[in-house]
Amino acid sequence: MSTTRSVLVEPHRLAGWLFRFEARNGPYTALRAPASPSAGGTVAGVRIVARNGCSAVLAPPLPGGPAPATAPGATPAGAGRSAASAAEVLPDLLSDLVHGVAPDLTVGLLLIRRGGYSVGVARSGQVLSSKTGTRYVQGRTAAGGWSQQRFARRRANQADALVEETAARAAALYRADPPSCLQLGGDRALAESTLAEPVLAAFAGLPQVPFVTVPDPRFAVLKDAARTALAVRITVTDPPDPKA
Template sequence: MEISPERLRGWLDGFYGRHDGATEDGLTLTGTSDGDTATLHPPPGLGAPADLDALLAAIARPPRIGLVLARKGALAVGVVEGTDVSTSKVERFYVQGRTAAGGWSQQRYARRRDNQADHAAQKAADVVARVLLPHVPELRALVCGGDRAMVDAVLADRRLAPLVELRHPHLLDTPEPRLEVLRDAAVAARKVRIHLVP
C-alpha cells in the first residue's frame, strides 16, 4: 500500500492500536498480538532513515526531485519541490500504431514503428537534458514513470548519466504523460510505500 506523508503518523498509531502495540526494527514494525509485519519504504530522495522517528522527520522536509514520465508517444519531465512542479515540459511524438497487414507489409510497418520509437527516444532525451541537467546539483532523486522500456531508452543517452545515478528503482504507474499526469506523479512520488505481511 501507499500512504501520503501527512497520513503516516495516523497510520502508525492505527497499526499499534490494531496489534496491541508493536516492536520496531529499523523501518519494520511487528505486531505484538499476531506477528503481522509492516515494512516502510521511504519516498525517493530521503536516503535511508535509520528508524521511524528519522523517517517522520525526513518526510517533513521533502527533497527536490526530478520526474521523467515516458511512453512511446509522449514525455513529461519536471522538477518537483514538495508536491509543486516548478519547471516542466510536456512533449508528444508520432509513433505509428500497430497494423493488421500481414507478410512483408507487417514487417515494413514494424521497422518503421521501431525507427519512429528510436527517434522519439532521442528527442525525449534532448528534452530531459534541457530541463533536468541544469538542476542536477540540487536534485536528490530521479523518479520515473510510464513505460519502462521507453524510460530506459531515453535514459540510455550518455548525456543523462548524472541523472541515471539518481534514479530511484520504483517505477510509477502512470497513463499517457500530460501536465496533469505530471502533477499527479509529483504527489505519488512523495508517498511512503508499506509492505504488509499478515
C-alpha cells in the same frame, strides 16, 4: 488467504498513518526488514506486525539509507495513543526511514509511455518546471511478411523519436535546476532508454526512487508523481481470513 496492497505515504503523514494502523489492528511490534533490490541500490526498511496479524513493510523513498536503528525484537506501541505521540513510540523508525530525504530535495521527473511524455523538476511536492508532449507510436500488428517488417521499422523509428525528444526536454529542465534524485515512470523500457540517451548522461547516475506505473503522462499525472516521489512505500498484508 491474505490480501496485499500498497500505499504511498508522505513523510510528514507517516506518524498519523502509524496511529491509524494501530487503531485498526491493535498494538504492533517493529523489526528491521530484509534489504531488497531497488533502482540504484538496496532498500532496507521496517516491518511492523500488529496483534491481529496484519503486517506492513515500510520502504524508504531512496535506496542505500541506513537500516532503522530500532533494535530487532518486540517494540510494542501502546493502544489509544494520539497521532502526535505515534512518533514518540518509534522515533528511530520514523527518523531513519527517511534519513537524508529532506522535504525540499529536488526531484527530476521523467514519465513516458508510447505516444507521450511528461518531464519536470519538483521540490517540496510541487512541480517547478515541466514539459509535456505527445508523439504517435503505432501499436503492434499481427500482420506477417514484408509488410510486418516495414511496420516494425516504422514503429521503432517512432519510439526512437519519442525517446530522443523526451530526453532533450528533460535535459534542458535538469540543467536549469539540477535534481538530486530521479522519479521514472510509465513504460519501464522507454524510460530506461530515455535515461540512457547521451544528453542525459550527467544525470543517469543519480539515485532513483522506485519506478511508478502511471497512465498517459499528462501534466496532472506529473503533479501527482511530484507529490508522492519522496513518499514512504508501504506494503500492507491483511491478517489471514480465519474462515479460509
